Amino acid sequence: MAYSEKVLDHYENPRNLGAFDANDPTVGTGMVGAPACGDVMRLQIKVNETGVIEDARFKTYGCGSAIASSSLVTEWVKGKTLAEALAIKNSQIAEELALPPVKIHCSVLAEEAIKAAVTDYQTRQAAFGQANPAQDAVSA
Amino acid sequence: MELPIYLDYAATTPVDPRVAEKMLPYLTSKYGNPASRSHSFGWEAEKAVEQAREQVAALINCDPSEIIWTSGATESDNLAIKGAAHFYASKGKHLVTLKTEHKAVLDTMRQLEREGFEVTYLEPKPDGLLDLDQFREALRPNTAVASVMFVNSEIGVIQDLAAIGASCRERGVIFHVDAAQATGKIEIDLARLPVDLMSLCAHKTYGPKGIGALYVRKKPRVRIQAQMHGGGHERGMRSGTLPTHQIVGMGEAFAIARVEMAEESRRIRRLRDKLLDGLLGIGEVYVNGNLEHRVPHNLNMSFAFIEGESLMMAIKDIAVSSGSACTSATLEPSYVLKALGRSDELAHSSIRFSLGRFTTEAQIDYAIDLISRQVPRLREMSPLWEMHQAGIDLNQVKWAS
Numbered sequence: 001m002a003y004s005e006k007v008l009d010h011y012e013n014p015r016n017l018g019a020f021d022a023n024d025p026t027v028g029t030g031m032v033g034a035p036a037c038g039d040v041m042r043l044q045i046k047v048n049e050t051g052v053i054e055d056a057r058f059k060t061y062g063c064g065s066a067i068a069s070s071s072l073v074t075e076w077v078k079g080k081t082l083a084e085a086l087a088i089k090n091s092q093i094a095e096e097l098a099l100p101p102v103k104i105h106c107s108v109l110a111e112e113a114i115k116a117a118v119t120d121y122q123t124r125q126a127a128f129g130q131a132n133p134a135q136d137a138v139s140a
Numbered sequence: 141m142e143l144p145i146y147l148d149y150a151a152t153t154p155v156d157p158r159v160a161e162k163m164l165p166y167l168t169s170k171y172g173n174p175a176s177r178s179h180s181f182g183w184e185a186e187k188a189v190e191q192a193r194e195q196v197a198a199l200i201n202c203d204p205s206e207i208i209w210t211s212g213a214t215e216s217d218n219l220a221i222k223g224a225a226h227f228y229a230s231k232g233k234h235l236v237t238l239k240t241e242h243k244a245v246l247d248t249m250r251q252l253e254r255e256g257f258e259v260t261y262l263e264p265k266p267d268g269l270l271d272l273d274q275f276r277e278a279l280r281p282n283t284a285v286a287s288v289m290f291v292n293s294e295i296g297v298i299q300d301l302a303a304i305g306a307s308c309r310e311r312g313v314i315f316h317v318d319a320a321q322a323t324g325k326i327e328i329d330l331a332r333l334p335v336d337l338m339s340l341c342a343h344k345t346y347g348p349k350g351i352g353a354l355y356v357r358k359k360p361r362v363r364i365q366a367q368m369h370g371g372g373h374e375r376g377m378r379s380g381t382l383p384t385h386q387i388v389g390m391g392e393a394f395a396i397a398r399v400e401m402a403e404e405s406r407r408i409r410r411l412r413d414k415l416l417d418g419l420l421g422i423g424e425v426y427v428n429g430n431l432e433h434r435v436p437h438n439l440n441m442s443f444a445f446i447e448g449e450s451l452m453m454a455i456k457d458i459a460v461s462s463g464s465a466c467t468s469a470t471l472e473p474s475y476v477l478k479a480l481g482r483s484d485e486l487a488h489s490s491i492r493f494s495l496g497r498f499t500t501e502a503q504i505d506y507a508i509d510l511i512s513r514q515v516p517r518l519r520e521m522s523p524l525w526e527m528h529q530a531g532i533d534l535n536q537v538k539w540a541s
Contacts (some may be wrong), residue, residue: 001504003453011453014521017520019526026269031523031540032540033539033540034539035252035483035484035485035488035534035539036483036484036485036539036541037446037484038447038464038473038484038488040522040523040524041523042523057524059521059522059523060491060521060522060523061446061522061523061524061525062445062447062450063449063450063464064449064450064453065451066447066450067450067521102386116540118466120392124273
């Protein structure tokens with residue numbers, strides 16, 4: 001498989017590799033894919049009190065383009081609001097990395113990972129807010 | 141160390157320089173058509189073709205007149221299976237094979253199904269070997285042909301041809317064997333083995349690509365229907381002008397294999413065992429296929445929690461092949477490993493190393509060192525490895541896919 005320079009760069013030098021504590025209420029975790037399909041991506045976002053993603057981490061089991069797609073989105077979501085992050089499209093990822101047609105599903109998975117991480121963050125914030133009404137009032 | 145290192149001899153081998161040298165004159169000066177009976181150019185070429193036929197026959201211990209030249213093992217498989225199925229169709233239209241056969245056999249079987257034949261595809265045992273009892277049960281009164289490969293291309297396991305062939309004889313079933321991966325690796329004695337048709341090729345035994353042969357037994361006589369029609373070459377079984385230089389190359393390659401095979405296999409076994417020991421040291425790695433009934437040239441391993449293609453990228457200085465879906469156009473993991481009952485995940489994580497004549501100990505040392513460094517690096521990137529380390533059973537996780 002002939003990969004673009006950008007895929008190779010992300011694969012050789014993955015950005016924001018690692019993990020946040022998934023129990024931290026400011027963290028949202030999205031895990032998509034399945035081992036049987038050959039791809040599992042875990043994207044984590046850390047959201048500050050103004051609703052901006054201030055940091056991100058990933059770990060990926062998969063081929064070179066799966067690793068590159070998830071590494072790239074950790075860079076892209078940083079500094080974005082949740083709504084802005086949700087607007088990232090798989091086609092942008094595929095275009096940026098010049099993914100070959102057979103690898104487009106890797107960019108689809110990366111987009112799904114963003115959505116899953118945001119959903120997880122929002123769900124947990126809602127639950128956390130109910131459990132800690134005072135905290136909720138402060139942040140509102 | 142010269143990089144990259146070639147450890148994909150099961151895909152193809154380089155042409156041995158001694159072979160290439162023998163081939164050259166037949167391109168430029170001894171260029172006659174072996175079918176030309178009226179002048180010395182033709183006689184010279186015919187003599188070379190017949191000498192090569194003897195060399196090929198000598199490696200598998202058969203009569204030279206039982207060798208039919210083809211373009212390679214794929215054509216031989218087609219000619220053998222279609223040819224015998226068509227010829228013996230009056231006996232019955234049932235065929236038997238194994239799910240781990242080469243695609244040249246499986247796709248040929250599929251074509252025969254479209255023509256009205258019925259095919260039984262047997263599951264191998266988890267170690268890749270054929271279950272003999274299951275095979276015997278699969279043979280029916282209307283079974284015309286059975287096809288089982290000698291050495292599996294992905295996992296290198298050696299099937300028990302003597303026992304399988306004996307069952308076929310007992311039941312009057314024509315027995316075809318794809319031996320593309322066997323020549324020059326293990327002894328083949330067709331005077332002893334009850335095999336009726338055997339596919340051979342040159343390019344996995346240090347000969348050129350584009351040339352192969354089909355062994356067609358004469359005693360008891362086996363008949364096939366030609367699939368290629370033309371000038372009636374090869375006693376009508378395979379028409380087409382013979383490529384003299386290719387045939388000379390195959391003959392020389394097989395002659396060298398006959399002389400050097402025993403010593404070469406011992407040397408390669410030592411290197412393969414060293415590679416195996418080194419890689420087992422990484423931990424959470426699994427050998428695919430039976431290790432005992434296996435050619436020493438092959439090692440197929442799964443590296444759990446990492447995906448095969450990304451591992452190949454990490455070890456790009458070593459040329460290997462993977463059973464990962466990501467290396468195929470179909471996005472399906474290796475059908476061979478799947479047939480062994482390996483999980484999709486381990487099939488995705490598999491790498492085939494195949495060693496050969498020009499593999500050196502320094503290359504194996506380099507490979508062990510590189511892989512031992514890269515597997516932990518990729519596992520650090522893998523959420524599956526992290527979950528496994530945390531004691532999570534990945535089979536119990538509900539994956540959102």
